Amino acid sequence: MKKKTKLQSLINLLAPFLGLILVIAIFSSIPDVQSRFLRLANLKSVATQSVIVALGALGMTVIIISGGIDLSPASNIALSSVITAFAINAGISPLISLILGIAAGGFIGFINGGLITELRLVPFIITLGMMGIARGVAKWIAGNQKIDAPLTWVNELMAKSPRPAWLWLAPGVWLMIVLAVAMAIFLRYTVFGRHVFAIGSNEATARLCGVRTKRAKIIIYTLAGLFCGLSGVMEFSRLTVGDPTVAVGLELDIIAAVVIGGGSLSGGEGSILGSMIGVFIMSFLRNGCTMMGWPNYIQEIIIGIIIVAAVSLDQIRHRRAA
Amino acid sequence: MKSERPLEGGMRSDSPSKARPALEMGRITKHFGATCALDQVDFGLGKGEVHALLGENGAGKSTLVKIISGAIRPDQGEMHLDGRPYHPSDPLDGRRSGVSMIYQELNLAPHLTVEENIMLGKEVHQAGFLRRREVRKKVKETLDFLHHPEIALDVPIRRLSVGARRIVEISRAIIDRAKILVMDEPTSSLTREDTDRLFQVIRKLRDEGVSIIYISHFLEEVQAVADSYTVLRDGKNVGSGNMAKATLDDLIQLMVGQKIRDLFIRVEHQRGEALLSLTGLKGKTMQEPLSLELHRGEILGLAGLIGAGRTETLRTIFGLDALDKGSVEIIGKKSIKARPWSRIAQGMGLLSEDRQGEGLALSRSVMDNVTLSHFAPYRRFGFLSVNKRSKAVAGWIDSLKIKAQNPGQAVLSLSGGNQQKVALARLLHQEADILLLDEPTRGIDVMSKSQIYEWISRLAAQGKAVLFVSSYFPELLGVCDTIAVFYRGRLVDIRPARDWSDERLMAASTTGRA
Numbered sequence: 001m002k003k004k005t006k007l008q009s010l011i012n013l014l015a016p017f018l019g020l021i022l023v024i025a026i027f028s029s030i031p032d033v034q035s036r037f038l039r040l041a042n043l044k045s046v047a048t049q050s051v052i053v054a055l056g057a058l059g060m061t062v063i064i065i066s067g068g069i070d071l072s073p074a075s076n077i078a079l080s081s082v083i084t085a086f087a088i089n090a091g092i093s094p095l096i097s098l099i100l101g102i103a104a105g106g107f108i109g110f111i112n113g114g115l116i117t118e119l120r121l122v123p124f125i126i127t128l129g130m131m132g133i134a135r136g137v138a139k140w141i142a143g144n145q146k147i148d149a150p151l152t153w154v155n156e157l158m159a160k161s162p163r164p165a166w167l168w169l170a171p172g173v174w175l176m177i178v179l180a181v182a183m184a185i186f187l188r189y190t191v192f193g194r195h196v197f198a199i200g201s202n203e204a205t206a207r208l209c210g211v212r213t214k215r216a217k218i219i220i221y222t223l224a225g226l227f228c229g230l231s232g233v234m235e236f237s238r239l240t241v242g243d244p245t246v247a248v249g250l251e252l253d254i255i256a257a258v259v260i261g262g263g264s265l266s267g268g269e270g271s272i273l274g275s276m277i278g279v280f281i282m283s284f285l286r287n288g289c290t291m292m293g294w295p296n297y298i299q300e301i302i303i304g305i306i307i308v309a310a311v312s313l314d315q316i317r318h319r320r321a322a
Numbered sequence: 323m324k325s326e327r328p329l330e331g332g333m334r335s336d337s338p339s340k341a342r343p344a345l346e347m348g349r350i351t352k353h354f355g356a357t358c359a360l361d362q363v364d365f366g367l368g369k370g371e372v373h374a375l376l377g378e379n380g381a382g383k384s385t386l387v388k389i390i391s392g393a394i395r396p397d398q399g400e401m402h403l404d405g406r407p408y409h410p411s412d413p414l415d416g417r418r419s420g421v422s423m424i425y426q427e428l429n430l431a432p433h434l435t436v437e438e439n440i441m442l443g444k445e446v447h448q449a450g451f452l453r454r455r456e457v458r459k460k461v462k463e464t465l466d467f468l469h470h471p472e473i474a475l476d477v478p479i480r481r482l483s484v485g486a487r488r489i490v491e492i493s494r495a496i497i498d499r500a501k502i503l504v505m506d507e508p509t510s511s512l513t514r515e516d517t518d519r520l521f522q523v524i525r526k527l528r529d530e531g532v533s534i535i536y537i538s539h540f541l542e543e544v545q546a547v548a549d550s551y552t553v554l555r556d557g558k559n560v561g562s563g564n565m566a567k568a569t570l571d572d573l574i575q576l577m578v579g580q581k582i583r584d585l586f587i588r589v590e591h592q593r594g595e596a597l598l599s600l601t602g603l604k605g606k607t608m609q610e611p612l613s614l615e616l617h618r619g620e621i622l623g624l625a626g627l628i629g630a631g632r633t634e635t636l637r638t639i640f641g642l643d644a645l646d647k648g649s650v651e652i653i654g655k656k657s658i659k660a661r662p663w664s665r666i667a668q669g670m671g672l673l674s675e676d677r678q679g680e681g682l683a684l685s686r687s688v689m690d691n692v693t694l695s696h697f698a699p700y701r702r703f704g705f706l707s708v709n710k711r712s713k714a715v716a717g718w719i720d721s722l723k724i725k726a727q728n729p730g731q732a733v734l735s736l737s738g739g740n741q742q743k744v745a746l747a748r749l750l751h752q753e754a755d756i757l758l759l760d761e762p763t764r765g766i767d768v769m770s771k772s773q774i775y776e777w778i779s780r781l782a783a784q785g786k787a788v789l790f791v792s793s794y795f796p797e798l799l800g801v802c803d804t805i806a807v808f809y810r811g812r813l814v815d816i817r818p819a820r821d822w823s824d825e826r827l828m829a830a831s832t833t834g835r836a
Contacts, residue, residue: 210414
C-alpha cells in the first residue's frame with residue numbers, strides 16, 4: 001500500500017514532464033531533424049519563442065486556479081506592444097515606454113477584475129468583451145497600421161544573441177525564468193496564493209472564511225494583465241514595430257498551455273511548473289514540425305490532439321487518485 | 323498572531339453559570355419585502371448550553387441564526403453577547419466576536435488539505451509568507467481535543483469521509499475559541515455512528531463552556547443532545563423551555579401548530595405478484611452481489627449506515643452505474659443491461675439522494691422538472707405543447723400540495739420540502755410502477771415528510787412497488803411493509819417491518835448480525 005502511494009507520487013511528480021520528454025524524444029529520433037533539433041542554438045531559439053506565451057500563461061495559471069478564465073490576453077498583448085511603440089516613437093525614454101506598456105496591460109486586467117466582481121458576470125463574458133475592446137483601442141491608437149519605432153535597447157530583450165555574451169540567453173528568457181520561479185513561490189508559500197486555490201475550489205467557502213474574494217479577484221486579474229503587458233513589450237521587442245493585429249488567437253495557446261499543464265477549468269487545480277511545461281511542449285512541437293517541413297495545418301492538428309490527450313490523461317490520473 | 327492553545331485551560335466546566343446568558347436577543351424583527359420572517363422574537367442562550375432551535379422549513383430559523391452570525395441585520399431589536407451590545411456587521415465580524423456557524427451543506431474547499439481548510443481566512447503569516455509550523459501544532463491540538471487525531475493534516479478534503487469533513491468544519495469553527503457555535507442540520511449527511519461521535523464532541527464543547535445553537539429536523543437526536551429548546555413558527559417564538567420536560571409530541575405540536583394525529587398515514591395495500599427480481603446482481607460500484615424480490619403493493623425499506631451500499635444498489639438497478647454480473651427481471655422479463663432511459667420506459671423511476679446536485683434542475687421551472695422524464699403526452703410533430711403541460715403540472719402541484727405560485731416558478735425558489743415533492747411528482751407523472759426512492763425525506767420539514775409518507779403508502783395501494791432507502795429508522799418502521807438491512811455492501815437480513823424495532827435495526831446496521 002505504502003509502496004504504491006510512493007510510486008504513485010513519483011509518477012504524479014514526473015507526469016507533467018513525460019509529455020515534454022516524449023515530444024523531444026520523438027523529434028530527436030527522426031534522423032532528418034535530429035542533428036538540428038538538439039543543437040543548443042535551436043534550444044535557445046525555442047526558449048525565446050516561448051517567452052510571449054509563457055508570460056501570458058503565468059497570469060493565466062493564477063486566473064484558472066481561481067476558477068476564472070481570461071480571453072483578452074492576445075488583444076492586451078497587442079495593445080501593450082502598440083503603446084510601447086507609440087511612446088518610444090513619441091520620444092519618451094525607453095524605460096518609461098516599457099513601464100507604460102506594462103501598466104497598460106495591468107490597467108486592462110484591473111478593468112476585467114473590477115467588472116467581473118462589480119457586475120457579477122462570469123469572467124468569460126467580461127473578458128470576451130475586453131478582447132474586442134482592447135484590440136479595437138490598439139488599432140485606434142496605431143491608426144490602423146503598424147507603428148515604427150526607432151531601435152533602442154528594448155529591442156534587445158528578445159535578441160537571440162544577447163549583447164553581453166555571458167548572458168547566453170536573451171534577457172527576456174531570463175526574465176521569464178525568474179518570474180516563473182517567483183510565481184511558483186508566490187502561489188505555494190503565501191497567504192494570497194492559498195486564497196487563490198481556495199476561491200477556485202469553493203468560492204462560497206472562501207468568502208465564508210473571511211477571504212476577501214472580490215479584492216483577491218481584482219488582484220488576480222490585474223496581475224495577469226501586468227504579465228500580458230510585459231508580454232506585449234516582448235512582442236514589440238521582437239517585432240521592432242507596434243502591430244495592433246499581432247497575436248490574434250494567442251489567448252487560446254495560453255489557455256491550452258495551462259490546461260496541458262494540469263490546470264482545471266473548474267478551478268482549484270493548476271501549477272506554474274505544469275503551465276511552463278505546457279508552453280514548451282507546444283513550442284517544441286511547432287519547432288519540430290517546422291524542421292520536418294510539415295505545413296502549418298499539420299502542426300495545428302497535432303496540437304489539437306495533444307490538448308485533448310493531455311487533459312484526458314490528467315483526468316484518468318485524477319480518477320485513479322481519488 | 324498569538325500562539326494560544328485552543329480551548330484547553332481557558333474555559334472551565336466547573337461553573338456553567340447559566341445565570342448570565344451568553345447571548346440575549348430581544349424583540350428581533352426582520353422583513354423581506356412584504357413577508358415578515360421574524361416577528362418580535364426573544365431568544366436567550368445560556369453559557370455552556372446546547373439549545374435546540376426547532377421549527378418547520380420557513381419558520382424563520384435560518385433568518386434568526388443568520389442575524390446571530392452577522393450575515394443579515396435585523397430591522398428592529400437588540401442583541402447582547404456576554405452582556406455587551408452585539409451588532410455584527412458581517413460574518414467575519416461575528417466570528418471575531420466569537421460566534422461561529424456550521425452550515426448544513428458542507429462548506430469546505432475540496433482541493434485544499436485539512437490544515438489549509440481549517441486555517442482558511444486566518445492564515446498565520448509573516449510579510450504574506452505562510453508560517454506553517456506553529457499552525458500545524460495548533461490544528462493538531464484542536465483535532466486531538468475533538469478526539470479525532472486520526473485525521474491527517476495533509477490530506478485533501480475530497481478524500482475524507484463526510485463524517486470526517488464535519489469534524490474539520492467544527493475544528494475550523496472552534497480553533498479561535500468560539501463562544502457560540504451555531505450548527506444547522508449537522509447530522510443530515512452523517513451515519514448514526516458519526517452522529518454519535520459528533521454528539522460526544524458537542525458535549526465536550528459544552529462542558530468547556532461553549533454555547534451551542536443546534537438546528538435539526540431529527541427530533542430524537544435533538545432530545546438526546548440538547549439541554550433546552552426554542553420553537554419558531556411563522557416567524558414567532560411559540561415556546562421555549564427545558565428539553566428534559568418536553569415530550570416528542572409536545573415539540574411536534576408546537577412546530578406544526580395543529581395536531582398531527584399520526585405522522586405516518588397508512589393507506590391499506592396488498593402485496594401482489596413480483597415486479598422486480600434481482601438475482602446475483604452486482605454492479606461495478608457494489609461490493610457484494612444481491613438477490614432481492616420486490617412485489618406489487620409492497621414498500622420495501624433498505625436500512626443501513628451511509629456507505630452500506632444502498633445508493634449504489636439503486637443506481638445499478640436503474641442503470642446509472644455499470645453492471646458487472648447477475649440479472650434484473652422486470653415483470654418476469656429479463657432485462658440485464660440497461661440505461662436510465664430504457665429503465666424509465668420499463669416503468670421505473672429513481673429519486674436521487676442528492677436533490678440539488680442530481681435530483682433536480684434547480685434553475686428550471688417546476689413544470690420542466692416534473693415533465694422532464696416523460697414528454698410524450700405533450701409532443702406533437704416534435705413540438706411541446708406548453709399549455710397542456712402547464713395544465714397537467716398544475717394538477718400535480720395541487721395534489722401534492724406543493725407550495726408554488728405557478729408551474730413556471732423556478733424550483734430554486736422553493737423550500738427543501740417542496741423541492742422534494744417536485745422530485746416525487748416527476749416519478750408520479752411518468753407513471754412509474756417501480757419507484758426507487760433514495761432518502762426522500764432528508765432535510766425537509768415534518769409536514770412535508772408526513773405528506774410524502776402518505777403518498778408512498780397511497781402508491782402501494784395503487785399496486786406500485788417502492789424501494790425506500792433511508793438512514794432514519796423510525797420512518798422505515800412507520801412506512802414500510804418489509805425492511806432489509808445492509809451492512810458493508812451486503813444484505814444481511816430481511817424481515818417484515820413488524821418484526822423489526824429501532825434497536826434491532828440499529829444493531830443489524832452497525833454489526834451486520836441479524
